[in-house]
Amino acid sequence: MTSVDDSPELPPLPRDRMADFKEGVVPYLFVVPGLLLVFGILGYAVVGGAILSLNETDMFLNKTFVGLKNYRDVFSDPRFINALWRTLLFVVVSIALGIGMSMIFALTLYRVTRGKRFFRGLSLVPYFVSGVATAVMFRFIFTTSGGFANSVLSALGLPTPSWLGDPALAFMVAVLANCWFMVPFATLILLGGLQTIDREIYDSASIDGASDFAVFRRITLPLIKPMMGVSLIWVTYISFSTFDIILALTAGGPQRATELLSIYMFETAFLELNFGAGSVLMMVLLAFNTALSVLYLKVFVMGDHRRKLEK
Amino acid sequence: MDAPFVALQDLRKSFGTTDVLHGINLEIPQHAFVVLVGPSGCGKSTLLRMIAGLEKIKHGRIVIDGEIVNRVHAKNRGIAMVFQNYALYPHMSVRENLAFSLEMLKTETSEVERRIKTAADILQLEQLLDRLPAQLSGGQRQRVAMGRALVREPKLFLFDEPLSNLDAKLRVEMRAEIRALHQRLESTTIYVTHDQVEAMTMSDIVVVMNAGRIEQSGPPLELYDRPATEFVAAFMGSPAMNLLRGRVVRADGAPAVDVGEGLFLPFDDRAGVREGMEVVYGLRPEHLAISPDPASGLIGEVALVEPAGWETHLHADIHGRRFRAISTERLDVTPGSRIALAPDPTRVHLFDGSSGARL
Numbered sequence: 001m002t003s004v005d006d007s008p009e010l011p012p013l014p015r016d017r018m019a020d021f022k023e024g025v026v027p028y029l030f031v032v033p034g035l036l037l038v039f040g041i042l043g044y045a046v047v048g049g050a051i052l053s054l055n056e057t058d059m060f061l062n063k064t065f066v067g068l069k070n071y072r073d074v075f076s077d078p079r080f081i082n083a084l085w086r087t088l089l090f091v092v093v094s095i096a097l098g099i100g101m102s103m104i105f106a107l108t109l110y111r112v113t114r115g116k117r118f119f120r121g122l123s124l125v126p127y128f129v130s131g132v133a134t135a136v137m138f139r140f141i142f143t144t145s146g147g148f149a150n151s152v153l154s155a156l157g158l159p160t161p162s163w164l165g166d167p168a169l170a171f172m173v174a175v176l177a178n179c180w181f182m183v184p185f186a187t188l189i190l191l192g193g194l195q196t197i198d199r200e201i202y203d204s205a206s207i208d209g210a211s212d213f214a215v216f217r218r219i220t221l222p223l224i225k226p227m228m229g230v231s232l233i234w235v236t237y238i239s240f241s242t243f244d245i246i247l248a249l250t251a252g253g254p255q256r257a258t259e260l261l262s263i264y265m266f267e268t269a270f271l272e273l274n275f276g277a278g279s280v281l282m283m284v285l286l287a288f289n290t291a292l293s294v295l296y297l298k299v300f301v302m303g304d305h306r307r308k309l310e311k
Numbered sequence: 312m313d314a315p316f317v318a319l320q321d322l323r324k325s326f327g328t329t330d331v332l333h334g335i336n337l338e339i340p341q342h343a344f345v346v347l348v349g350p351s352g353c354g355k356s357t358l359l360r361m362i363a364g365l366e367k368i369k370h371g372r373i374v375i376d377g378e379i380v381n382r383v384h385a386k387n388r389g390i391a392m393v394f395q396n397y398a399l400y401p402h403m404s405v406r407e408n409l410a411f412s413l414e415m416l417k418t419e420t421s422e423v424e425r426r427i428k429t430a431a432d433i434l435q436l437e438q439l440l441d442r443l444p445a446q447l448s449g450g451q452r453q454r455v456a457m458g459r460a461l462v463r464e465p466k467l468f469l470f471d472e473p474l475s476n477l478d479a480k481l482r483v484e485m486r487a488e489i490r491a492l493h494q495r496l497e498s499t500t501i502y503v504t505h506d507q508v509e510a511m512t513m514s515d516i517v518v519v520m521n522a523g524r525i526e527q528s529g530p531p532l533e534l535y536d537r538p539a540t541e542f543v544a545a546f547m548g549s550p551a552m553n554l555l556r557g558r559v560v561r562a563d564g565a566p567a568v569d570v571g572e573g574l575f576l577p578f579d580d581r582a583g584v585r586e587g588m589e590v591v592y593g594l595r596p597e598h599l600a601i602s603p604d605p606a607s608g609l610i611g612e613v614a615l616v617e618p619a620g621w622e623t624h625l626h627a628d629i630h631g632r633r634f635r636a637i638s639t640e641r642l643d644v645t646p647g648s649r650i651a652l653a654p655d656p657t658r659v660h661l662f663d664g665s666s667g668a669r670l
Contacts, residue, residue: 200398203365204459208412209386218411222402304402 046286053279061275070276080281082256083264087240090175090260094239095232098179098186102231105183106190107216120191127184131244138177138249139164167257170250174258177245182238186231193227194220229300233293240289261285314377316341316499317362317467322371324357331357333523335371339516342497344490348510349520349546355503356471358520362501363392363469376466386415391460392469396476397452399444405455406440409462423462430458433492450481457492468493470502474509486513507547511535519543537660541667544593544660550624550635552593556664559588568592568661572630574609578659581670589664598658599636601625601650608653613644627652 053070055063074080105123112119126134141148142163150160164170197220205215221228243262246252252259252267261281269278315338324332332354339345347355360366362373364385373380380388391412399408409430413423431437434454444452453473460468470489474482490513493500504510510517511531518528519542527539531547538544544552557570567575568590576592584590602608611627611634618624618641625636625644629652636652644650661670 198396198398200394200396201400203360203363204392204394204398204400205411206365207363207385207390207392208459208463209415210411211415214415219400225402 049279049282049286052275053283055276057275059273066276070280074277074280074284079256079259079264083259083261084284086171086257086259087261090171090178090242090258091236091239093175094178094182095235097175098183098235098239099228099232101179101183102186102190102235105187106194107220109187109191110194123187124184126180127182129181131181131242132248134177134181135245135248138173138180138245142173164250165254167255170254171257174246174250177249178239178242181242181245182235186235189227189231189234190224193224197223226301226304229296232296232300236292236296237289240285315339315374316343316376317501318372318374319358319362320372320374322358322361322368322373324354324361324366324369331523332361335523335525337518337525337528339499339501341499343515344493344500344502344513345516345518346510346514347501347503347518347520348505348507349526351505352522353520354523355505355520359392359469359471359501359503362467363390364388389466390469391463391465391467392471393453393456393460393473395472397444397456397473399452399455399459401444404441404443405436405447405458408444408455409436409440409458412459412463426462426464430461433461433495434458449477450485453477453485454488457489461496466499468498468500470500472504473502474504475506482509489513508549511547517547519546521546537669538593539669541591541593541662544662548595550596550637552595552660553599553634554662555592555632557590557592559584559586559590561586570632572632574630574632576654576659577656578661579656581661584661584670588670590670591662591664591667593660593662594654594658596624596635596637598655599634600653600655601636601638601640601642602653604651606651608651611650611652613646613648613650615646616642616644625650 052063054065054067056066056070057063109116109120109123129137139147142150144150144160144162144165147163149163153160161169163173201219201223202215205219210218241262242260243266246258246260246263247266250258252263261284265278265281265285268274268281317337317339319335319337322332322335323330335354335358347358349355357366361368362375364380364383368381375388375390400411403411406427409427410423413426418426427440431440434457436451436454436458439447439451439455444455447455456473473489474485477485486509489502502509502513510519514531516528517531517534519526519534521542526546527534527543534543534547538547538552541554545554555568555570555576557568557576560567560569560575562569562575562577565577566580566584567577569575570592576594578592600608609629611629613625613627614633615626616623617626622637622639623642625638625642627634627636627650634652662668663670
């Protein structure tokens with residue numbers, strides 16, 4: 001027998017161009033239509049919106065370039081300032097409440113063993129109920145006379161507030177309705193994260209003497225960081241964009257207490273037919289959503305221990 | 312005799328309607344290296360997890376160092392455990408992994424540093440302290456897992472199949488390393504494996520488990536030389552013992568087992584074995600001498616030759632029955648060759664045909 005070094009060099013195999021094409025090109029061909037669709041629609045809307053925000057339009061959509069006038073008008077409008085603060089408050093409270101609830105539900109569902117599939121399926125139901133139906137349901141619950149909440153309160157001999165008539169309470173009901181819709185999906189994302197954690201790690205932490213709280217803070221949270229980022233993006237996006245629930249629940253009232261940017265944008269663009277100002281609001285929402293998503297991705301997903309290794 | 316360091320008394324465990332452990336009784340002396348071995352599903356890991364405090368005990372008692380620990384939380388049992396998948400905290404550096412349990416116990420920083428340094432010295436982890444687990448090789452992760460157990464300075468070390476994720480070469484190295492560590496620290500150790508070679512080579516005491524029961528426990532060579540049951544005989548030793556069912560007869564005046572097909576296997580007379588008994592005849596491969604001289608034994612036909620370097624494993628058929636034999640000679644045989652195989656009647660193991668108990 002000869003050693004490897006002595007063996008004559010073999011001629012290279014002829015290239016199989018068909019196989020190269022199948023491996024190197026075909027997958028991308030399948031991606032292209034989807035990409036075109038996404039970038040086409042999204043790009044058209046964003047670019048179109050940006051152009052519109054720099055123009056004044058009449059009801060026939062004839063445009064006159066006005067530069068940053070729409071921005072100046074909108075940013076100096078007290079109604080915008082109110083809607084902006086309402087929206088930011090709505091988003092912050094929704095995130096805090098929504099992520100908190102999602103985490104509790106995810107941890108609970110993670111520990112449920114009997115009827116696991118049933119409960120996991122059930123937890124998604126609110127997500128499949130449309131926004132308008134959700135709003136109608138919340139109206140049933142929180143209507144001042146005859147609503148479920150007040151029936152319970154009066155049966156207990158407690159005062160029965162005007163849930164949807166009081167600005168602060170109506171704001172909280174709107175937040176709740178928003179959470180009702182967005183929490184199931186955020187729960188699902190977090191639950192997915194929890195399931196990737198090896199059970200042995202929890203056993204090890206138990207032997208190491210970590211309390212439940214220490215396990216959650218030192219082990220669970222860091223390990224589901226990427227999923228936490230994704231659910232934050234989801235919750236933030238939904239809260240900034242929530243529209244149908246609010247419109248059907250409070251229509252922005254009472255006293256503009258629930259007039260979020262999305263409601264204000266709808267009214268400006270489609271009721272007042274001021275597309276220029278409406279587009280400015282769209283750009284504002286887009287800027288917030290993009291900035292926060294990038295921030296979340298940077299902090300939670302890119303900052304994850306798995307990513308750190310690639311440095 | 313001293314009181315045992317660990318005592319398991321009538322431990323039972325079921326998951327739902329499935330009984331996993333049926334009354335385990337075991338006493339483990341201090342400083343011993345005990346290996347629980349058995350096929351998967353025999354309950355060995357469950358037993359270890361009960362000792363660790365990771366499974367509730369509803370029936371029976373566990374005593375560690377004189378204290379009944381049934382209701383003592385895992386963290387307070389004075390144990391440390393090394394897991395099959397290492398269970399390192401993936402987002403923490405090696406140093407943070409080592410320090411975690413000490414932090415939870417609110418150990419002083421200087422003491423934490425001292426213990427990490429000691430463990431790192433023993434296990435050669437100094438260079439790895441700032442790395443994340445994902446940046447380590449399998450063997451290094453294994454050492455970190457051991458380091459994490461070490462810093463706790465436990466009364467009792469528990470290992471749950473710690474080598475099963477390593478490649479064969481590393482497994483042999485780590486086996487020796489764990490054993491050396493035990494000799495150095497003399498800490499009482501309970502080690503679970505399904506690998507009987509690990510059990511044989513590492514243990515002071517082997518406990519063979521099967522279907523939720525202890526089949527036999529004792530020093531490894533005692534189990535090898537005098538297996539108490541047919542199961543232990545089959546499980547311990549590689550290549551496995553030849554086991555054939557048959558009936559005790561007298562052939563030419565000498566005791567033998569008729570295993571059918573006209574094949575009579577000889578054994579030395581022993582008390583308790585009577586003619587007509589249904590038995591299982593057991594003979595280790597190394598006690599079946601291979602000889603080229605056809606007159607010196609049973610004639611067999613070679614079915615398979617496995618050269619293992621310093622010894623050769625043979626599979627041969629005698630009267631249609633498959634036998635395994637080992638020779639330390641380099642044999643010039645190929646499948647189909649005819650050879651003579653001579654059982655050593657003094658090394659035969661006989662087991663009761665129905666209970667499997669040693670006769």
